[in-house]
Amino acid sequence: MRSSQLSNEGVPLKSREVEAIPTPTSKILMNDFARQWSDTAESVLSAxxxxxxxxxxxxxxxxxxxxxxxxxxxxxxxxxxxxxxxxxxxxxxxxxxxxxxxxxxxxxxxxxxxxxxxxxxxxxxxxxxxxxxxxxxxxxxxxxxxxxxxxxxxxxxxxxxxxxxxxxxxxxxxxxxxxxxxxxxxxxxxxxxxxxxxxxxxxxxxxxxxxxxxxxxxxxxxxxxxxxxxxxxxxxxxxxxxxxxxxxxxxxxxxxxxxxxxxxxxxxxxPRLPEWTQRRQVIAATYRAGICNPGVLVPGAPEASQSVWHLFPVLVTATCREDFRLHLSNAGVESAIHYPTLIPYQAAMSQIPHQVKRPLTRAEEYSRSEVSLPIHPYLTQSEVERAIAAVNSWNP
Ligand SMILES: Cc1ncc(COP(=O)(O)O)c(C=O)c1O
Missing domain, CATH: 3.40.640.10 (Type I PLP-dependent aspartate aminotransferase-like (Major domain))
Known part of the structure; x- marks a missing residue:
């Protein structure tokens, strides 16, 4: 690690960010295993x-x-x-x-x-x-x-x-x-x-x-x-x-x-987990500070949770979700849904004994309205800013 290099969030920049400089129009992925590989190849091969x-x-x-x-x-x-x-x-x-x-x-x-x-x-x-x-x-x-x-x-x-x-x-x-x-x-x-x-x-x-x-x-x-x-x-x-x-x-x-x-x-x-986690936390904080589209609700994390931000969920009106995802995709930002169908409503459950304590109001709301934004540790600061700009420029 080149300790003299600090990103503008105060998090050390690893050589990966210097070597794998994305072009301004490159797609922002939900996960970027190519960048992970260029950062970790030596230690993986040694193992x-x-x-x-x-x-x-x-x-x-x-x-x-x-x-x-x-x-x-x-x-x-x-x-x-x-x-x-x-x-x-x-x-x-x-x-x-x-x-x-x-x-x-x-x-x-x-x-x-x-x-x-x-x-x-x-x-x-x-x-x-x-x-x-x-x-x-x-x-x-x-x-x-x-x-x-x-x-x-x-x-x-x-x-x-x-x-x-x-x-x-x-x-x-x-x-x-x-x-x-x-x-x-x-x-x-x-x-x-x-x-x-x-x-x-x-x-x-x-x-x-x-x-x-x-x-x-x-x-x-x-x-x-x-x-x-x-x-x-x-x-x-x-x-x-x-x-x-x-x-x-x-x-x-x-x-x-x-x-x-x-x-x-x-x-x-x-050994990289603490740094990866910290990077996810910084990205989450940047999203939370930067997203200001009134049509996009950012639930954040529960007060008692020191979250590690595996995903960054936002909520939009159910009928607009596909439009929101299309807007992101056109801006070069991948997204995902976690999860579009609740488990008890999956076809595989129809013949399986189970109980549902109804109503599942909030869970159904999540399944209809949730969109996950990219939050992997190899996202650069400028990609996070591009993702925020894409979210904020959406007209619901
Ligand atoms: C919440 C949760 N539980 C369980 C699993 C199952 O893990 P695996 O895919 O390693 O079987 C996953 C992974 O998809 C998960 O996200």
Whole structure:
């Protein structure tokens, strides 16, 4: 790093910004893996060479080292690497002994994987509405739990990189004796009341899908917990339920983490996470200060959340959304929608037992009105300004 070079936000400019200078008309992408590669290639290749030379490709030293790094980062005693975020949630629920038909409280506004994992683990998802920030509404969770006192499992999602309010989660946990599996796929490094996401529930799950704040060069995930027995069951479950060589005490799956992914994550990407997160936070602050189109609502982050801004959601009138996205696209700014169809309304759910605590007013509003703006760490200051100008020049 050339420490003398500072961007005008006071964040050090890395050599990538000097080398990969975008042309003024280049498209502003939701994710820019070419820039990430030019910044990280050397350390990625060093990790690959080490694994290649080791001759050990699955569940070895690299996986253990990455698990230790992550455990320290999320303040948990045990981390178990696995093949994806989807698997991490399923492993966590199965390790916590969710039994077939048990109801699991969760959010209708998330990646489908959150609910798919619950169903694969045998649970029956129960959906409640979200709050003004798109996060599961903990007051409505309380109402649902009071209505159904036998519900014991809860999978909240720290959506968009925002941390759910820690006290609200632990109050629910204590009052209703819940087993909480926190879905931290979008929120690694986010904090609430001084505590990392993933440190409140019994277990938490991470995804290292390439677009995530800490993304591998392929699929990967992890479970973190302080509960030794749960961790041991996750370790067995990820490897066919094997507790010792050729001894299968559980019916597990193949969700092993490759050494290559673990080495790349541990050596090339994890050390950059604080800088990447800081860059996302600076971009979010710049968007929040700069967007002043009355037709575009910027929800921001909940007060108690130290967000890591996996996504930057804005809201527009539902009937204008496509026009807004077209305007952005014409200005060379990519956008996305998270998520256009609520999970209980997906076709795959039609034959699957589940409950919806109606109404899902805010979640439906998000699914009709949300647009995500680009917020990856390799965006330059001038691209952020171009994106803001595009948003502000839209006439609803
Ligand atoms: C909130 C959330 N949960 C779970 C997942 C599943 O992670 P993966 O894609 O690694 O299976 C994702 C990723 O899309 C996600 O965003």
């Amino acid at each position: 690959v060479r080490r694994v290649g030379g080791s001759g050990w490709y699955i569940l070895g030293k690299e996986v253990s080292q990455f698990e230790a790094l992550l455990a320290a980062h999320v303040q948990r005693q045990n981390v178990v690497g696995c093949a994806s975020g989807l698997d991490a949630i399923e492993l966590a629920l199965r390790a916590c002994k969710l039994t077939a038909g048990q109801r699991v409280l969760t959010t209708p506004l998330s990646a489908f994987a959150t609910t798919l994992a619950i169903i694969r683990a045998g649970g029956v998802p129960v959906f409640v509405d979200v709050d003004d920030y798109g996060l599961i509404d903990t007051e409505q969770c309380r109402d649902a739990l009071l209505e159904d006192r036998s519900m014991r499992f809860f999978v909240p999602v720290h959506l968009y990189g925002h941390a759910l309010h820690r006290s609200a989660l632990s109050e629910l946990q204590n009052e209703f004796e819940l087993t909480i599996v926190e879905d931290c796929a979008q929120a690694i490094g986010a904090f609430s009341e001084g505590h990392s996401v993933g440190s409140t529930g019994e277990v938490c799950a991470f995804s290292f899908y390439p677009t995530k704040n800490l993304g591998a060069m392929g699929d990967a995930g992890a479970v973190a917990t302080d509960n030794m027995a749960v961790a041991a069951r996750c370790r067995a479950l990820r490897n066919y339920g094997q507790t010792e060589r050729y001894q299968h005490d559980l019916l597990g799956m193949n969700s092993r983490l490759d050494e290559l992914h673990a080495a790349i994550l541990g050596e090339a990407f994890f």
